[in-house]
Amino acid sequence: MDEKRTDNAAVDPLEKQIQAWRAHLRKSPTITSQDAAELEDHLREQIASLGADGLSNDEAFLVAVKRLGAIDALTREFAREHSDRLWKQLVLSGDQADGSAGSLAAGWSRKMWVALGLAVAAAVAIKIPALFGIQFDAEPGGAFYPRNISFFTLPFIAAYFAWDRSLGRWGRIGLLGVFAVAAVVVNAFPFPSLPGRIPHTLVLTALHLPIALWLVTGIAYVGGHWRGSDRRMDFIRFTGELFIYYVLIALGGGVLMAVSVGIFEAIGIKVEPFLQNWIVPCGAVGAAVIASWLVEAKQSVIENMAPVLTRIFAPLFALLLIAFIVTMVSTGRGIDVKREILILFDLLLVVVFGLLLYSASARDSTAPPGLADWIQLTLVGTALAVDVLALWAIGSRISEFGFSPNRVAALGENIVLLVNLSGSALLYVGFFRGKVAFSRLCDWQTFYLYVFAAWAAVVAALFPPIFGFA
Amino acid sequence: LLLGAVDPAHRRQAEATAEALGLMSVNKDLVAASSTALVLAILAERDSYGYAILKRVRGLSGGALEWTDGMLYPVLHRLERSGLIESRWVKAASGRQRKYYRITSAGRQQLADERRQWQTVDKTLGKIWERS
Numbered sequence: 168m169d170e171k172r173t174d175n176a177a178v179d180p181l182e183k184q185i186q187a188w189r190a191h192l193r194k195s196p197t198i199t200s201q202d203a204a205e206l207e208d209h210l211r212e213q214i215a216s217l218g219a220d221g222l223s224n225d226e227a228f229l230v231a232v233k234r235l236g237a238i239d240a241l242t243r244e245f246a247r248e249h250s251d252r253l254w255k256q257l258v259l260s261g262d263q264a265d266g267s268a269g270s271l272a273a274g275w276s277r278k279m280w281v282a283l284g285l286a287v288a289a290a291v292a293i294k295i296p297a298l299f300g301i302q303f304d305a306e307p308g309g310a311f312y313p314r315n316i317s318f319f320t321l322p323f324i325a326a327y328f329a330w331d332r333s334l335g336r337w338g339r340i341g342l343l344g345v346f347a348v349a350a351v352v353v354n355a356f357p358f359p360s361l362p363g364r365i366p367h368t369l370v371l372t373a374l375h376l377p378i379a380l381w382l383v384t385g386i387a388y389v390g391g392h393w394r395g396s397d398r399r400m401d402f403i404r405f406t407g408e409l410f411i412y413y414v415l416i417a418l419g420g421g422v423l424m425a426v427s428v429g430i431f432e433a434i435g436i437k438v439e440p441f442l443q444n445w446i447v448p449c450g451a452v453g454a455a456v457i458a459s460w461l462v463e464a465k466q467s468v469i470e471n472m473a474p475v476l477t478r479i480f481a482p483l484f485a486l487l488l489i490a491f492i493v494t495m496v497s498t499g500r501g502i503d504v505k506r507e508i509l510i511l512f513d514l515l516l517v518v519v520f521g522l523l524l525y526s527a528s529a530r531d532s533t534a535p536p537g538l539a540d541w542i543q544l545t546l547v548g549t550a551l552a553v554d555v556l557a558l559w560a561i562g563s564r565i566s567e568f569g570f571s572p573n574r575v576a577a578l579g580e581n582i583v584l585l586v587n588l589s590g591s592a593l594l595y596v597g598f599f600r601g602k603v604a605f606s607r608l609c610d611w612q613t614f615y616l617y618v619f620a621a622w623a624a625v626v627a628a629l630f631p632p633i634f635g636f637a
Numbered sequence: 638l639l640l641g642a643v644d645p646a647h648r649r650q651a652e653a654t655a656e657a658l659g660l661m662s663v664n665k666d667l668v669a670a671s672s673t674a675l676v677l678a679i680l681a682e683r684d685s686y687g688y689a690i691l692k693r694v695r696g697l698s699g700g701a702l703e704w705t706d707g708m709l710y711p712v713l714h715r716l717e718r719s720g721l722i723e724s725r726w727v728k729a730a731s732g733r734q735r736k737y738y739r740i741t742s743a744g745r746q747q748l749a750d751e752r753r754q755w756q757t758v759d760k761t762l763g764k765i766w767e768r769s
Contacts (some may be wrong), residue, residue, distance in 0.1 A: 205687060205710060205736045211686040236707035248711040
């Protein structure tokens with residue numbers, strides 16, 4: 168029947184007109200294909216009736232369309248009646264909007280079950296050490312969990328994507344190898360048991376290993392095609408959405424636990440120890456897997472949130488930095504160099520980097536420079552200026568503080584981000600002058616994933632031996 | 638609501654035609670208010686589809702009840718959603734799929750209710766106008 172219809176459309180101008188009219192109608196999200204079919208049936212009947220009265224096809228079409236009402240008015244009326252259709256709903260399984268997606272629905276629910284299974288596996292895995300007497304909330308003496316938390320989460324997420332993307336055998340072996348080597352190395356490190364505090368290098372390893380391994384997990388996410396800039400950008404988008412989803416799930420989990428503590432306390436039972444030892448660790452790792460799957464499931468349904476947030480905060484941070492520079496210059500105050508000042512400016516650069524990255528991830532590469540790009544350039548420029556001022560202030564005194572592992576790591580991070588943002592600023596200037604395509608900026612950012620992975624791996628794996636596990 | 642989208646020129650023309658034929662066109666609010674009762678009453682006779690319902694309304698009112706054709710469908714969908722009518726797709730003689738509507742028992746109750754209300758209004762106005 169479809170074939171016949173296209174045949175007719177090629178020959179019959181009336182069919183062409185009806186097709187165009189229907190296509191126009193379908194552009195509104197409030198008009199489903201069924202509604203369009205119903206209205207088309209009406210239109211055709213009207214045309215036939217008018218034709219019988221002696222009107223030509225062209226005239227009949229015009230009159231019939233006119234009687235049916237302007238498409239704008241029609242869609243508005245439909246929107247009033249079906250306002251729910253303006254809100255895209257996440258369909259986890261079963262009925263898909265077009266009705267023709269039975270196999271797709273089955274695929275969805277299979278994915279859901281795999282994700283659920285892996286989440287449960289992660290939750291079980293994180294409690295296995297408890298069998299050997301290692302408690303989640305134990306004192307930092309053994310420091311088992313800070314070293315190993317990545318291995319209770321990331322392999323499960325990697326496994327999900329390796330399955331979903333049908334990652335090749337070498338990819339699977341490679342991933343498994345990286346995780347295994349990392350686990351052996353980190354646990355072989357002879358960190359000393361210090362009374363009351365965790366060694367600095369162990370903290371550095373605990374912070375950087377998840378970053379390095381997360382980027383390795385990205386190889387599973389892109390199905391092994393990590394050399395493509397576009398695929399890496401997809402992974403960046405995924406990371407941002409996952410972060411937002413995870414925070415939302417964590418907030419919900421917090422409410423759940425606060426309520427459980429409250430109502431059990433009402434009957435005189437204390438559940439905090441149980442929650443801390445079971446629900447918090449199991450929920451935290453399980454939620455990471457579930458959130459990964461959710462981000463994928465809703466990918467095409469809900470607008471990406473990270474770029475929306477950057478739209479809001481990029482101008483605000485740009486204003487903040489301008490105000491800071493103006494205040495500094497007008498009052499003549501220098502930066503008060505304290506020991507932790509580097510970390511503060513690292514955080515600033517991380518935020519600016521995130522704002523830049525996620526606005527770039529959502530930008531149409533072919534669009535000409537606009538106001539949002541000027542805001543980005545202002546943001547990056549001011550952040551660089553502030554950071555250079557801070558480095559200048561710190562530089563003169565860094566030797567007197569000594570080169571502790573923390574300070575070297577903080578300085579290294581600062582330089583890594585500084586190079587990234589400087590490169591971005593240069594590319595932005597080139598873009599404004601029409602000499603550089605915007606996609607080059609995206610390439611630069613996605614290339615930088617390698618730098619981040621390398622730097623995080625160096626801090627996690629080489630700093631402890633270099634600094635004698637201090 | 639129902640007539641809100643009819644463009645003024647079209648409406649004036651329709652009114653002019655109706656006047657020429659000795660008919661009064663009906664105020665758009667009244668048309669909107671009566672749409673539920675009209676659709677339910679027509680569907681109570683037999684199952685029908687959009688175009689036929691409109692044709693019936695036009696025929697019964699002699700053109701005095703002027704609807705923009707497309708606006709009937711949101712009304713049908715609203716009635717369907719509130720469970721007063723139900724729909725099914727049927728293959729018409731032309732070979733195309735056509736959406737037929739059928740009144741439900743809840744719809745019949747609603748129709749009886751509407752009927753009582755319209756008759757009350759009609760009777761009340763009738764008494765006043767008989768006297769004058």
